[in-house]
Amino acid sequence: MQTKQTVNEGLKRAYLITIPAADLTAKIDAEIKKVAPQVRMPGFRPGKVPANLVKKMHGEAMHGQVVNDTIRELVDKLMRDEALRPAMQPEIALNDDYEPGKDAEITVSLEVLPTIDTPSTDGLKLEKLTVPVTDEQIDEALGNIAGQNKSYKDAAKTKKAADGDQLIIDFVGKLDGVEFDGGKAEDAALVLGSGTFIPGFEDQLVGVKTGQEKTITVTFPEDYQAAHLAGKDATFDITVKAVKTETETTLDDEFAKSLGLDSMDKLREIMKAQLEQQTAGLTRTQMKRALLDQLAAGHSFEVPATMVDAEFAQIWQQLQQEAANDEDPAAALKQIEDEKDEYKGIAERRVRLGLLLSEIGQANGVEVTQQEMGMLMQQAAQQYRPEDRQRFVEYIQSEPMAAAQLRAPLYEDKVVDFLFDKADVTEREVTIEELQAAIEAEDSAEAAPAPKKAAAKKKAPAKKADVEGEGAPAADEKPAKKAPAKKAAAAKADDAEAEAKPAAKKASAKKAADAGEAKPAAKKAAPKA
Structure with missing residues (x-):
């Protein structure tokens, strides 16, 4: 040989x-x-x-x-x-x-992987922006819960139903005079104006009274999920059994008990913990982005083109999927095409940071234990049918690359936590708005012009910059297969950890690689049987 x-x-x-x-x-x-x-x-x-x-x-x-x-x-x-x-x-x-x-x-x-001098973990300085939870925030959150758990009382039989009122109805749906499957129900609760049923259904019930019978005609949307109903005209024979009006919800012990809790104090305690958890996630996102910025600024080395290509392919696939779902797909696709080179730069940065984190983890003995890996496998197996779960576990145990892919997010978190512990961290209390603004500012900072490159106007779709499975070798330095990209708005390309970003906080089109940020309204459900 x-x-x-x-x-x-x-x-x-x-x-x-x-x-x-x-x-x-x-x-x-x-x-x-x-x-x-x-x-x-x-x-x-x-x-x-x-x-x-x-x-x-x-x-x-x-x-x-x-x-x-x-x-x-x-x-x-x-x-x-x-x-x-x-x-x-x-x-x-x-x-x-x-x-x-x-x-x-x-x-x-x-x-081959580049030879990287073990990055120094000394001299890292981070500012941790924390948001104290106020009584006002708790009150607002409780108000939202009350709004989602509205109660209604019977109105006078002469009351004409209006938007916001709840109807208790029986209905039978028909196509060409023949009942169809799933189009019949008894004692169905419907709040007028909620948009729960298909367009046109609720509008025709405004003004009905208790005991009234009415037949309405509606047209199912062309993109309705049940193909045999999509685009079809249907009639519904409706009997109004009750018209109810909303009652004022009192935030007291009785309300807490209706949610399965002992008292209002317990409900407030739980809400405070949830709000603290949400803001802690935002704080971690802000700190991690600042950490990765420092690492990126201090290291420059050649990265494998094959890894960059694989990373870019995932980014590009996600962008194309989201652009295709945009209100103007042609314009969205053209926009990402115009900025294709910038996304390639993002992929390269993401790979470089993944390699750095991997090197730091290996040099400092960061690892995912067998017990932790066992828990990861069991959690991941839950997405499969019960009879297939053991086969999934056996597959992960027999395929090192699949195991590395599964282990990657936890491994990354542990390396980042290790660096947080090593860094000189100062804390500063801010409002939730200031914390969100700081995260948005970091997004904008990355959009600044780079040498020989146009200004980056968008962020890559959110996806963990996996240390082992995506953009970096596994802990045993063997490459891992790629995992599907994961969506989140306005994620920093190299961090892409937008896990705690509130859904209501939408990123601008110039900063979100999420081309499908403005998505069409969700399909309406048919009257429920």
């Missing part, structure tokens, strides 16, 4: 491995001798089938298996002997003109 390096340019490496035909023949003969005792053939006693007959019967299949096994062994040996750390899976090819009896030539092409 002979190995020759054919490419050594930057992070690119290529090798030519020649396997003599005699070596392959010897391996095949050895395999035949190994399996011959188990071969059964009419006319021969068990284990007495001649090797030449075994070779004639199974030689072709054995030859393919031996070649594959030999290639895998030699590539693994190449990685060890040359101390190669592949950025992605190496490309391996057998020469096209190979046939049994000839030497085999294997080409191995790959990019």
Whole structure:
């Protein structure tokens, strides 16, 4: 066996491995001798089938298996002997003109991870913006809960229903005079003006009274989820059993008990904890972005183009999906096309930061424990049917790359927490508006012009800059397969941790790579059976 390096340019490496035909023949003969005792053939006693007959019967299949096994062994040996750390899976090819009896030539092409001086964790300075939870915020949150748990009382039978009133109705839906599945219900509660039912349904019930019967005609939306109803005209025979008006909700112990709690004090305590958790998430986002900015500013090195391409492919796929859902898809697609180079720069930055975090984690003994990994597998398995969950766990246990992908988000969090502990952190109390403004300002700062590049106007779609699985090698320095991109608005490209950003806080079109930020209204449900 002979190995020759054919490419050594930057992070690119290529090798030519020649396997003599005699070596392959010897391996095949050895395999035949190994399996011959188990071969059964009419006319021969068990284990007495001649090797030449075994070779004639199974030689072709054995030859393919031996070649594959030999290639895998030699590539693994190449990685060890040359101390190669592949950025992605190496490309391996057998020469096209190979046939049994000839030497085999294997080409191995790959990019290696860059050698990175262990980043210093000294001198990190971070400001932690905290938001104290006030009684006013708790009161507002409780008011929202009360608004979502409205109560109603029977109105006078002469009361004409208006927007905001609740109707208790029976209805039967028909297409061309024939009832259709799912179009019938009894004692259905409907608040007029809520938009719960398909367009036109609620409007025609304004002004009805208790005991009134009415037939209305509506048209199902063209994009209605039930294909047999989409775009069809239907009638609904409706009986109004009650008209109810909203009653004022009193925030007291009785209200808390209606939610399953002992008292109003307990409800306030829970709401305070929830609000603190929300603001803590925003604080972490702000701190992490500041941390990554410091790391990015202090390190510049070549990154593997294959990793950047893979990262960009995910960003681009997400952008295209969201642009396609925009109110003006053509304009949204053109906009991201105009800024394509900027997204490639974002992908490169994201990969570089992932490699830095991975290097820091490995150098400082950061790891995900077996117990933590077990919990991750069990949590991830819940998305599958009960009968498939064990197979999923076994798959993760047998596939190192799949395991690295699953482990990546937790690994990243642990590296970031390690750096938070090492940093000189000062705290400052701010309002929620000031904290959100600080995060938005960091988004804007990244949009500043860079040398030889146009000003970045958008942020890449939110996605964790996975240390192991996305944009960086796994903790064992083996590349991991890519995970699906995850959406969130106005995420910083390298951080992309918008996990705690309030949904109501929308990013501007210039700062959100989320081309689909302004999405069409959700499809309305049909009257529920």
